[in-house]
Amino acid sequence: MSSDPNALPPNDERAAIAEGEAASTEKRVTAELTEVSGRPRSLASDAFRDLRKNPIAIISAVIIVILVVMAIFPTLFTHKDPTDCALGRSLKPPSSEAWFGYNFQGCDIYARTIHGARASLMVGIGSVIVVAFIAIVLGMLAGYYGGLADAIIARFTDIILGIPLLLGAIVILSGFKNNSNMWLGLLMVIAALGLLGWTSAMRIVRGSVLSARNQDYVQAARMLGATNWRIMTRHIGPNAMAPVIVVLTIALGSFIATEATLSFLGIGLKPPWISWGGDIADATARVRNALGPVLFPSSFLALTVLAFIMLGDAVREAFDPKLR
Amino acid sequence: MGKHSTDQSVIEKASAPGPDDGGGHLLEVRDLFVEFRTGEGVAKVINGVSYHLDAGETLAVLGESGSGKSVTAQAIMGILDSPPGFVTGGQILYKGRDLLTASENERRAVRGKEIAMIFQDALSALNPVFTVGWQISETLRKREGLSKKDALDKAVELMDLVKIPAARERLKAYPHQFSGGMRQRVMIAMSLAQQPKVVIADEPTTALDVTVQAQIMDLLADLRRELNTAMILITHDLGVVADVADRIAVMYAGRIIEHAEVHALYKSPAHPYTLGLLNSIPRLDDKGKTLRTIPGLPPNLTRIPAGCPFNPRCRYVRDVCRTDVPPSVSLGEGRDAACHFAREVLAGTLEPTRKDPEL
Amino acid sequence: MFRYIIRRLLQMVLAFFGTTLLVYWLMFAASGDPLAALAGEKPMSPSVRAALTEQFHLDQPFIVQYFYYMKGLLSFDLGNNLSNRDIADLVLSAWPYTLRLAFLAFIFVVVVGIPLGVWVAMKRGGVFDTTVLLLTLVIISIPVFVIGSTLAMIGSMYGLWVTNVGGAGTLSAYLVPAIVLGSLSLATAVRLTRGSVSENLRADYVRTAKAKGLKRLRVVGVHVLRNSLIPVITFLGIELGGLMGGAIVTEKIFNIPGIGFELAKAINLEDGPTVVTIVSLLVIVYLVMNLIVDVLYAVLDPRIRYE
Numbered sequence: 010m011s012s013d014p015n016a017l018p019p020n021d022e023r024a025a026i027a028e029g030e031a032a033s034t035e036k037r038v039t040a041e042l043t044e045v046s047g048r049p050r051s052l053a054s055d056a057f058r059d060l061r062k063n064p065i066a067i068i069s070a071v072i073i074v075i076l077v078v079m080a081i082f083p084t085l086f087t088h089k090d091p092t093d094c095a096l097g098r099s100l101k102p103p104s105s106e107a108w109f110g111y112n113f114q115g116c117d118i119y120a121r122t123i124h125g126a127r128a129s130l131m132v133g134i135g136s137v138i139v140v141a142f143i144a145i146v147l148g149m150l151a152g153y154y155g156g157l158a159d160a161i162i163a164r165f166t167d168i169i170l171g172i173p174l175l176l177g178a179i180v181i182l183s184g185f186k187n188n189s190n191m192w193l194g195l196l197m198v199i200a201a202l203g204l205l206g207w208t209s210a211m212r213i214v215r216g217s218v219l220s221a222r223n224q225d226y227v228q229a230a231r232m233l234g235a236t237n238w239r240i241m242t243r244h245i246g247p248n249a250m251a252p253v254i255v256v257l258t259i260a261l262g263s264f265i266a267t268e269a270t271l272s273f274l275g276i277g278l279k280p281p282w283i284s285w286g287g288d289i290a291d292a293t294a295r296v297r298n299a300l301g302p303v304l305f306p307s308s309f310l311a312l313t314v315l316a317f318i319m320l321g322d323a324v325r326e327a328f329d330p331k332l333r
Numbered sequence: 334m335g336k337h338s339t340d341q342s343v344i345e346k347a348s349a350p351g352p353d354d355g356g357g358h359l360l361e362v363r364d365l366f367v368e369f370r371t372g373e374g375v376a377k378v379i380n381g382v383s384y385h386l387d388a389g390e391t392l393a394v395l396g397e398s399g400s401g402k403s404v405t406a407q408a409i410m411g412i413l414d415s416p417p418g419f420v421t422g423g424q425i426l427y428k429g430r431d432l433l434t435a436s437e438n439e440r441r442a443v444r445g446k447e448i449a450m451i452f453q454d455a456l457s458a459l460n461p462v463f464t465v466g467w468q469i470s471e472t473l474r475k476r477e478g479l480s481k482k483d484a485l486d487k488a489v490e491l492m493d494l495v496k497i498p499a500a501r502e503r504l505k506a507y508p509h510q511f512s513g514g515m516r517q518r519v520m521i522a523m524s525l526a527q528q529p530k531v532v533i534a535d536e537p538t539t540a541l542d543v544t545v546q547a548q549i550m551d552l553l554a555d556l557r558r559e560l561n562t563a564m565i566l567i568t569h570d571l572g573v574v575a576d577v578a579d580r581i582a583v584m585y586a587g588r589i590i591e592h593a594e595v596h597a598l599y600k601s602p603a604h605p606y607t608l609g610l611l612n613s614i615p616r617l618d619d620k621g622k623t624l625r626t627i628p629g630l631p632p633n634l635t636r637i638p639a640g641c642p643f644n645p646r647c648r649y650v651r652d653v654c655r656t657d658v659p660p661s662v663s664l665g666e667g668r669d670a671a672c673h674f675a676r677e678v679l680a681g682t683l684e685p686t687r688k689d690p691e692l
Numbered sequence: 693m694f695r696y697i698i699r700r701l702l703q704m705v706l707a708f709f710g711t712t713l714l715v716y717w718l719m720f721a722a723s724g725d726p727l728a729a730l731a732g733e734k735p736m737s738p739s740v741r742a743a744l745t746e747q748f749h750l751d752q753p754f755i756v757q758y759f760y761y762m763k764g765l766l767s768f769d770l771g772n773n774l775s776n777r778d779i780a781d782l783v784l785s786a787w788p789y790t791l792r793l794a795f796l797a798f799i800f801v802v803v804v805g806i807p808l809g810v811w812v813a814m815k816r817g818g819v820f821d822t823t824v825l826l827l828t829l830v831i832i833s834i835p836v837f838v839i840g841s842t843l844a845m846i847g848s849m850y851g852l853w854v855t856n857v858g859g860a861g862t863l864s865a866y867l868v869p870a871i872v873l874g875s876l877s878l879a880t881a882v883r884l885t886r887g888s889v890s891e892n893l894r895a896d897y898v899r900t901a902k903a904k905g906l907k908r909l910r911v912v913g914v915h916v917l918r919n920s921l922i923p924v925i926t927f928l929g930i931e932l933g934g935l936m937g938g939a940i941v942t943e944k945i946f947n948i949p950g951i952g953f954e955l956a957k958a959i960n961l962e963d964g965p966t967v968v969t970i971v972s973l974l975v976i977v978y979l980v981m982n983l984i985v986d987v988l989y990a991v992l993d994p995r996i997r998y999e
């Protein structure tokens with residue numbers, strides 16, 4: 010696993026699952042592709058057949074679909090207004106009218122939890138898009154051109170790796186204070202996570218490109234005068250897909266967790282955003298004798314992160330059955 | 334660790350001849366079956382292998398890659414990867430005692446001390462994080478009860494024995510700091526540490542350069558003579574064994590298909606497969622001619638063909654070969670061959686039914 | 693080995709300047725308004741404005757500001773925070789609490805994580821292995837602050853353990869916070885150990901060790917473990933650096949007056965100087981741990997030592 014002595018560890022444990030283990034995925038995937046170089050599709054279809062039979066993958070996928078629906082149409086799940094709070098109802102226990110009870114400010118916890126999905130998913134997806142872009146561009150440059158480009162990118166990666174994700178995000182978000190525009194606030198969180206969280210994905214892309222580049226059919230395409238752009242998009246890109254999807258899926262879960270942590274610390278999303286992290290912070294800051302206000306948003310948050318990480322893990326396993 | 338009494342027990346028991354006495358052979362494999370149960374199905378890797386070894390002699394086990402030479406050796410040592418590998422039948426008699434029914438402690442007492450093994454790729458077979466001195470002397474410390482210093486002195490002797498120059502200075506070196514040939518010498522020294530009666534050398538020279546190969550083979554031949562150790566020399570290279578081995582057992586698809594004294598086998602093989610192997614050895618007068626390799630590939634061990642397993646590749650194949658498994662035919666003077674037409678092949682009177690595509 | 697360390701050292705010096713420069717730039721220059729970054733958007737008196745400008749040399753070009761800042765950081769002259777307290781003082785008084793917490797968490801990770809990882813590796817594929825593997829994924833998925841908040845809430849509701857440690861807390865009061873802080877590292881350590889051990893169990897040298905007639909306990913406990921622990925130990929080394937930075941959430945929840953607590957406080961007070969200083973210090977600790985781990989790697993793996 011860590012046979013490369015120069016490999017610094019990733020700056021995030023969740024990414025480590027993807028990176029440490031997906032690195033071998035990428036090796037295997039390309040190895041198998043050489044064996045069946047005529048029809049590289051079969052591996053992917055095998056993997057999908059495996060995935061459809063894997064209960065963990067199915068459950069994770071279902072949870073993710075429900076979450077996405079929840080984020081887009083929260084009113085399908087609740088008709089309550091999450092911002093309708095009345096101190097008179099403070100900390101009232103669950104009832105048929107408020108399934109999860111009321112929090113300290115007297116807001117319906119169920120409604121707030123449902124409405125919290127939107128912010129989490131937007132941050133997660135947004136940061137993953139940023140990460141995918143940076144990782145693919147830098148990874149392809151480093152892997153395909155090697156040499157100086159690779160060395161410069163490696164040193165730059167070292168710098169980013171030297172900043173733990175949470176600490177780096179704290180610095181960025183305290184530098185760019187913005188309490189006036191909620192959308193700008195969201196963009197800042199996305200940017201902070203995306204700009205610091207791409208290192209694992211970049212390494213995976215670089216590794217895939219590196220091994221794909223030396224493959225016979227890529228060499229042949231080169232000889233035949235295919236342009237670099239064409240080689241990258243047609244030959245190397247599809248090869249690097251599986252491991253990159255794995256690492257991005259896991260990163261998505263990890264970004265949602267980090268956003269919640271930032272909001273918990275009071276530096277992530279701020280009202281009027283409804284964020285699970287922020288609600289959990291409120292619930293713990295004021296009182297220490299009501300479990301509900303902590304437990305419900307916590308469960309949703311944990312389940313969301315878990316769903317993405319499990320799905321990523323299942324995909325990785327499907328592409329690498331020998332790992333078990 | 335140093336439980337000498339238990340380590341010895343199997344041998345003491347064994348030296349008393351019992352009802353199960355293996356006919357006086359030092360080591361005898363009888364009708365061994367091994368299969369590997371993997372996701373892709375059950376691979377029948379060893380299908381009734383029998384061979385024997387007497388004190389001080391050398392048996393060469395020859396066969397293409399994948400024919401089951403190493404697996405047989407691992408079964409003898411009791412170091413088969415299990416799962417997926419399982420011994421499903423047969424006996425492995427050491428001094429008359431069946432190792433397959435022995436307890437793990439009894440088997441362990443045999444390993445290294447009675448039967449030692451030299452592995453093919455010394456770089457991966459040696460532990461990368463311990464010094465060679467440490468590795469050679471490990472069993473001396475842990476099993477023979479020597480002090481650290483005595484064990485290291487003994488390790489130096491062993492390294493001298495296998496002709497590693499400046500042995501004492503190299504005690505503290507790590508495996509990756511040695512050349513391929515020197516590493517294999519370390520491996521050999523380690524296998525000799527406990528003065529085993531039998532050494533199984535599993536393709537000891539395959540991973541090496543040609544010039545180094547000859548040196549290692551010479552070393553093995555010298556050591557065998559000096560120490561009077563019995564040896565099973567596993568190889569896929571017929572050219573290597575002529576000077577070293579007393580007898581040869583040829584393996585194909587998990588069976589011994591021919592077994593003979595070296596010179597008899599070289600002079601006139603009794604199995605078409607052996608004939609093919611002999612023809613594929615490059616000779617001086619062959620210059621310019623294409624080598625006659627055996628056409629085709631060994632069978633998939635999850636689907637071994639009916640009848641003679643060699644029939645899809647055999648130049649002499651007849652109808653009977655596709656239906657009946659050839660029994661091992663005894664040809665006298667300790668010669669056996671598993672071919673329906675062994676006598677005719679030996680006499681050179683069998684007509685080919687196919688043209689050799691390479692001719 | 694010497695050349696290896698020199699090369700890593702050079703790489704680290706580069707990463708060190710790059711990282712601190714980036715942190716500094718993100719804090720001050722990137723937003724375009726360093727004063728707002730330092731003190732928030734609330735109105736600021738001209739004297740505070742002048743003091744900040746002087747302290748951070750805001751009238752100078754950016755790179756000169758950075759130079760002054762680095763000089764201060766390296767000589768531990770950290771300046772004052774917004775409420776005029778010496779940041780170096782603050783750091784020095786907070787540090788012992790964080791160290792105590794991080795070390796306790798570290799011990800928890802090592803003592804539980806490695807044996808558990810080895811054990812599941814040897815039972816690979818079984819029910820126990822699958823359960824532990826799933827459990828580690830669950831732990832990895834639950835953010836530390838969720839585990840912490842829940843445990844704090846349960847602890848205080850039922851009076852099970854100390855949830856408000858404060859400055860006078862005894863070592864036993866740190867137990868639950870240390871478990872919370874270490875949970876993520878623990879789960880990762882178990883997975884890493886499991887992967888490393890099971891990879892090594894398949895290595896050729898294991899077969900050699902068995903063929904020598906060694907007992908299984910020795911084959912696994914000496915031959916396999918010595919190899920498998922190389923990546924685990926390096927991971928743990930870096931974790932020790934990471935745990936100190938990660939203590940921010942745990943210290944906030946359990947009210948432990950360490951570095952992380954001060955950082956969380958500074959974030960809420962929008963005290964820019966404290967935030968950037970503490971983060972820079974934590975990043976330096978993290979980088980130094982990285983370097984130590986690199987050296988450790990060379991010490992543990994002769995293939996690198998004798999490159």
Ligand SMILES: Nc1ncnc2c1ncn2[C@@H]1O[C@H](COP(=O)(O)OP(=O)(O)O)[C@@H](O)[C@H]1O
Nearest residue numbers: 369378397398399400401402403404405414417
């Ligand atoms: N650990 C294993 N798992 C699955 N199959 C194995 C294993 N070891 C050996 N085999 C199979 O057993 C057959 C014989 O292998 P081996 O004895 O190593 O051949 P060789 O004659 O080259 O030494 C091969 O087809 C190989 O695929």
Ligand code: SF4
Nearest residue numbers: 641644647654672673
């Ligand atoms: S039995 Fe038939 S197929 Fe088999 S080796 Fe003899 S002649 Fe060839």
Ligand SMILES: [Mg+2]
Nearest residue numbers: 402403535536
């Ligand atoms: Mg072999």
